[in-house]
Amino acid sequence: MKLICNQKVLANKIGIVQKAINSKTTIDLLKGILLSTENGQLRLTGSDSEIKIETTLQAEIEEHGSIVVDSRLFGDIIRKLPDSFVQIETDSNSNIYISCESSRFTIKGLSADEYPKHQDVHVENMSTIPQAILKEMIKQTSFATSQDQTKPVLMGEMFEVSSGNAGMVAIDGYRLAVRSSFIDGLNDDIKVIIPGKTLVDVNSLMSGEGDIKVGFTDKNAIFIMDDTVIVTRLLEGDFIDYKRLLPKECNSRVRLKTKSLLNSIERAALLSQSEKNNLIKLSIKNDVMVITSNTDRGNVYEEVSIELEGSYLDIAFNSRYIMEGLKNIDSEEIYMEFTTNVNPCIMKPVDDIEYIYLLLPVRISSNI
Incomplete structure (x- = not known):
């Protein structure tokens, strides 16, 4: 792999995918970011067992390829480089060569062949939600999710839609937060439990301008913002009937x-x-x-x-x-x-x- 891209854009994209990486994992590959090239773009992927974040940026690709690089080290290096163009090159021994102006780094990577393969998730009908509305709904509820790992369902938020009326609900046993809003064009009835951490990550990535696409399968939620895709596993179980409270x-x-x-x-x-x-x-x-x-x-x-x-x-x-x-x-x-x-x-x-x-x-x- 050999490519050239913008340092500031790359640093920003690294920060996005790092939200999906669990630093406490004992699996070295999951501590890393998967770098891969396709169609004049560099794709970055971060993942753990619950969430996957992919994002792309424009790059001048001289040689196609893929490799896994330590997330923290790679991110620290790129963020410290000058505001210029970065050249990234790999060899057959999984060495990664990073150059920017007068700076040169050589770090060890891992083969992308063993990076966990995630089943592609496709949703035929994605719903479009104004970012400003979803951002406010998450902000006003996410703080009330439970941190008690013995109650995993309450570590998520229920997202329910009926006749265009959308509601986000969080409860931790001491308090309950409910934010509702009518969203034009949201016609399907929905009732899912989304991990609270994922919603916090989605919220941090939204600018509050434009729209975000949201879709659901039986087991996953998908959020698409421009060139970034977030796929998260839905929580299983019965959410508390909050209306009775x-x-x-x-x-x-x-x-x-x-x-x-x-x-x-x-x-x-x-x-x-x-x-x-x-x-x-x-x-x-x-x-x-x-x-x-x-x-x-x-x-x-x-x-x-x-x-x-x-x-x-x-x-x-x-x-x-x-x-x-x-x-x-x-x-x-x-x-x-x-x-x-x-x-x-x-x-x-x-x-x-x-x-x-x-x-x-x-x-x-x-x-x-």
């Missing part, structure tokens, strides 16, 4: 400014950061919400102006969970709906954005 009524409803509440809770959480549960207490009365935290390090008192409909209430939460919800609500004002101090609270924007964040409270003790 949503309270059907509330006894107290509060309207308040999102940023004011977030700022107050961030200050109140300063004292509880070292505590196991990061507890804060909300006391709702008339036109004010009082936020307190009492710990061995001291205590804090905050007030936020509110509009209250319904009963007074004292309730406590894990401050980190409530802050993460608030940070992902872009609306200026929110509603908080309560039933009792042991039932879930629902936070949602005042405007028409279809977003629900449900959070379980913590039982109040006398020292909070």
